[in-house]
Amino acid sequence: xxxxxxxxxxxxxxxxxxxxxxxxxxxxxxxxxxxxxxxxxxxxxxxxxxxxxxxxxxxxxxxxxxxxxxxxxxxxxxxxxxxxxxxxxxxxxxxxxxxxxxxxxxxxxxxxxxxxxxxxxxxxxxxxxx
Amino acid sequence: xxxxxxxxxxxxxxxxxxxxxxxxxxxxxxxxxxxxxxxxxxxxxxxxxxxxxxxxxxxxxxxxxxxxxxxxxxxxxxxxxxxxxxxxxxxxxxxxxxxxxxxxxxxxxxxxxxxxxxxxxxxxxxxxxxxxxxxxxxxxxxxxxxxxxxxxxxxxxxxxxxxxxxxxxxxxxxxxxxxxxxxxxxxxxxxxxxxxxxxxxxxxxxxxxxxxxxxxxxxxxxxxxxxxxxxxxxxxxxxxxxxxxxxxxxxxx
Amino acid sequence: xxxxxxxxxxxxxxxxxxxxxxxxxxxxxxxxxxxxxxxxxxxxxxxxxxxxxxxxxxxxxxxxxxxxxxxxxxxxxxxxxxxxxxxxxxxxxxxxxxxxxxxxxxxxxxxxxxxxxxxxxxxxxxxxx
Numbered sequence: 001x002x003x004x005x006x007x008x009x010x011x012x013x014x015x016x017x018x019x020x021x022x023x024x025x026x027x028x029x030x031x032x033x034x035x036x037x038x039x040x041x042x043x044x045x046x047x048x049x050x051x052x053x054x055x056x057x058x059x060x061x062x063x064x065x066x067x068x069x070x071x072x073x074x075x076x077x078x079x080x081x082x083x084x085x086x087x088x089x090x091x092x093x094x095x096x097x098x099x100x101x102x103x104x105x106x107x108x109x110x111x112x113x114x115x116x117x118x119x120x121x122x123x124x125x126x127x128x129x130x
Numbered sequence: 131x132x133x134x135x136x137x138x139x140x141x142x143x144x145x146x147x148x149x150x151x152x153x154x155x156x157x158x159x160x161x162x163x164x165x166x167x168x169x170x171x172x173x174x175x176x177x178x179x180x181x182x183x184x185x186x187x188x189x190x191x192x193x194x195x196x197x198x199x200x201x202x203x204x205x206x207x208x209x210x211x212x213x214x215x216x217x218x219x220x221x222x223x224x225x226x227x228x229x230x231x232x233x234x235x236x237x238x239x240x241x242x243x244x245x246x247x248x249x250x251x252x253x254x255x256x257x258x259x260x261x262x263x264x265x266x267x268x269x270x271x272x273x274x275x276x277x278x279x280x281x282x283x284x285x286x287x288x289x290x291x292x293x294x295x296x297x298x299x300x301x302x303x304x305x306x307x308x309x310x311x312x313x314x315x316x317x318x319x320x321x322x323x324x325x326x327x328x329x330x331x332x333x334x335x336x337x338x339x340x341x342x343x344x345x346x347x348x349x350x351x352x353x354x355x356x357x358x359x360x361x362x363x364x365x366x367x368x369x370x371x372x373x374x375x376x377x378x379x380x381x382x383x
Numbered sequence: 384x385x386x387x388x389x390x391x392x393x394x395x396x397x398x399x400x401x402x403x404x405x406x407x408x409x410x411x412x413x414x415x416x417x418x419x420x421x422x423x424x425x426x427x428x429x430x431x432x433x434x435x436x437x438x439x440x441x442x443x444x445x446x447x448x449x450x451x452x453x454x455x456x457x458x459x460x461x462x463x464x465x466x467x468x469x470x471x472x473x474x475x476x477x478x479x480x481x482x483x484x485x486x487x488x489x490x491x492x493x494x495x496x497x498x499x500x501x502x503x504x505x506x507x508x509x510x511x512x
Contacts (some may be wrong), residue, residue: 017340018369025476032469039465043458049512050446053439080422087415089341091395092300098336115429122436144385197403223397226386234386294404296411299397344475346407346487359407360484367481 020082020089027079034072041065053126060124073116081105081112131159135166135207136216139177143229152216163202163210164191167219167231178230186353189288193231194220199290199351222293238289241305244332245312284354285311291348291358297341304341305332307348307358314361330369339365410471410491417468424461452510459506466498466505 041059043049051059060066085105089098134156142148155169164181171177182188184203191203195210196218210217225233291307292298298306305313313329333339342362349359388394401412434441448454474490477483483490 017334017336017338018373021340021366021479022370025479028469028472028476032473035465035469039462043509044512047512048450049509050449052446053435053442056435056442076425080418080425083418084422086343087419090297090299090301090343090398092302092391095336112426112429119429119432119436126436126438142387144387148387223389224394226388228386296398296408300391300394343411344407344478344487345404345411347404350405350407363478363481363484366479370480 020085024079024082024086027075027082030075031072031079034068034075037068038072057123057126060120066120066124070117070120073120074113077109077112077116081109132156133159133161133207133211135169135211137166137170138216138218139167139170139231140220141177141230142227148227150218150220157207159208161207163195163200163205163207163217163219166207166217167191167193167202178228178232180232187286189286192222192288192290192293194218194222194293199223199293201288201290201353204353222289224293224295224298225289233289235289237302238292238306238308239287241309242287242312244305245309245316245329285315285356286354288353290351290353291356294347294351296345296347297343301341303337305337307342307362308356310339310342310365311356311358311361314365330365330372333365334369339369406488406491410474414468414471414475417464420464421461421468424464455509458509459502462505462509463498463502466501467495470494470498 042051046055060069082105085101088101093101134154136152136154138150138152140148141151153170153173155166155173157165157169162184164184167177167179168181171179179193180190181203182190184191186201186204189201191201192199193202194200195202195205196214197220199222202219207217219231221227221231221233225235225238228234285308287308289308291311295304295307297304310333313333317326317329339362342359344359344363346359349357352358389397398415399412401409431445434445449458471491471494474483474487474494478487
């Protein structure tokens, strides 16, 4: 093991280490509820379990459901990518590499949420059959 | 009475491939595994291993016995051999290996030194973060009660927890269970520990408590009931409480 | 002084070797494996949902596939993964705030029993609805 004291004790700590863990915990607890809701709604409510297009659209157009599904999207993406970050940070990489990983995952997260929002919007506004 | 012990020992020297060699040694039947290792050394003087006190005080002899971290000086040979064809002896994981059973502990001790541990007799914090009441620790006659008396200063710096810790495998810079347990202990005195802020900052840093993945292997393997995992969780609790207080405007102590 | 280290690859994968380790380690490895599986599932799911964006015909074609037994079986695996990861994750969160640390082992066993039961019940419901 290298001598780590020169590069930890001397620098003022920003508490950056706790950010990942805390948000992982918070999003995790949120997901127990949000994912529970999502899985129940999409597998166990309608006749036959899975929703057809009409049923998905009707579901997402609900004023309480829509924000909850968006919240679910953001929370699950954050939790998933924070988890990937935690695994990658176990590889013993340099501080710089770890910073780059955080940046890259943030971008991926933003793109994922963006895609999900686009998808939701497309479904909700899909024109009814003529 | 004597027993014959087949001992499969990890051997390594720079320049040769690591391998296991099986030796047959004869030891008294109440011998411990360190006695068996010494008996192997009497057969092959080239075996490198560490040992000193032979009673679990110094932490020098830590190895893996049958794949699990142990102090061989307190593992009876009979127990290690029970139901097995041989005792397997290997060095600790997660440390650089110098040769045979000897690992490089320099980096480990540098981290330990950072906590500047002082030994005091203040009431110890429990896993739940509150100090023990005297009535919980001692009985009416002043004898130590049955409740586990968690004392992080029990640590003998044997390195077993680092070998057991999954995070230490590839993340060398992680401060480690022993180091964090030492920091927790060093920050406990109620009258304001020396360097408390600096120590807590070390625990709060990128290589501190937040790297722990709650495997609890350190606490399971520790031969001295130090419970490093408990220390890490208690430190997290304290650090979060401080962050919340700061968030709501309280002055930093 | 020359020292020997296991290869970086071996050390990176060491967490997956739970032989001779204790329940806390199984919990950690299980959470990591289910977590990785769920990340893969998440992105697969997001891709599959693009069929929704293509309208009713494309979606109904997918739903027909999704209701076939092999697919439903995979859904049960997903359900199990979610339950294991979620329940154990709650335990890790509590422990991380210093709560229930001494009970971490029995808590893990109890939660996995709950996950197993819920997976069976939920899985049966998926097949028989």
